[in-house]
Amino acid sequence: MNDFAVGSVPTVFFIPDFITDSEHDQLLNNINGAPISKWKSLKNRRLQNWGGVVHEKGLIAQDLPPWLTRITERINEKSGLFPSSINHVLINEYLHNQGIMPHQDGPAYYPVVAILSLGSPVVMDFTPHPNLSSSTHGNGVDDKISDPGAAVMNSGEQLDNCHPFSIVLMPRSLLIFKDLVYSDYLHGIKDSEVQRCNEAVNLTNAQNHGVVQQLSGSVKALDSDDTVIYRANTRVSLTCRVVTKVCKNIFKF
Numbered sequence: 001m002n003d004f005a006v007g008s009v010p011t012v013f014f015i016p017d018f019i020t021d022s023e024h025d026q027l028l029n030n031i032n033g034a035p036i037s038k039w040k041s042l043k044n045r046r047l048q049n050w051g052g053v054v055h056e057k058g059l060i061a062q063d064l065p066p067w068l069t070r071i072t073e074r075i076n077e078k079s080g081l082f083p084s085s086i087n088h089v090l091i092n093e094y095l096h097n098q099g100i101m102p103h104q105d106g107p108a109y110y111p112v113v114a115i116l117s118l119g120s121p122v123v124m125d126f127t128p129h130p131n132l133s134s135s136t137h138g139n140g141v142d143d144k145i146s147d148p149g150a151a152v153m154n155s156g157e158q159l160d161n162c163h164p165f166s167i168v169l170m171p172r173s174l175l176i177f178k179d180l181v182y183s184d185y186l187h188g189i190k191d192s193e194v195q196r197c198n199e200a201v202n203l204t205n206a207q208n209h210g211v212v213q214q215l216s217g218s219v220k221a222l223d224s225d226d227t228v229i230y231r232a233n234t235r236v237s238l239t240c241r242v243v244t245k246v247c248k249n250i251f252k253f
């Protein structure tokens, strides 16, 4: 995996062409073919929850469908970073002007997350927030937003190696982050249609994939010489994780 480490903060890995074009399209077909009742609408995106419900006491597990285990098993094998089979997949769908507020994933999950991207590229921003590491709750399913205003650092010491960074998530790519970045950073996607990526840790790679360009015209909060991505269509992502505690025999009395 070290071949795929990106940026200067350890524990972030990016594999640009993790799946083929046809696997990409098959996944989208399966996702779009799921019953409409499988979608849960949130304020700024909609999602499908696979693997069961993440409950306070653990996962009330349901088997993942074969079209998902095919991919989660490959992620497990290739990364070697998960302690057991991936048992939970959250599928998020974002329209071209939707995003996800900066947040930290809940403590129910083992601190490694793999995000497979489909559809439109987006920029994911990471912001250090060491104060959060021991203070979050929730299951990561709801839009639980940590207050970015609370990101006040009491001293610079802890942050010597911690600075904000961003990554361009191209379709078919796999992002994995863990440990420090999982616990001490917030991650989010801006809800803007044009996203700045001048300093993305994988900019060269994104340029090679032809997903970035120079800003044309003027866009609020962006400079004329900014390198950007234009989100022309919908993005769908698969957030794959391990819920360590699984409720067994929940309906057995």
Ligand SMILES: O=C(O)CCC(=O)C(=O)O
Pocket: 090, 092, 100, 105, 115, 124, 140, 187, 237, 239
């Ligand atoms: O869609 C993404 O890339 C990120 C999703 C995410 O952060 C989450 O579901 O916790």
Ligand SMILES: [Fe+2]
Pocket: 103, 104, 105, 187
């Ligand atoms: Fe997340």
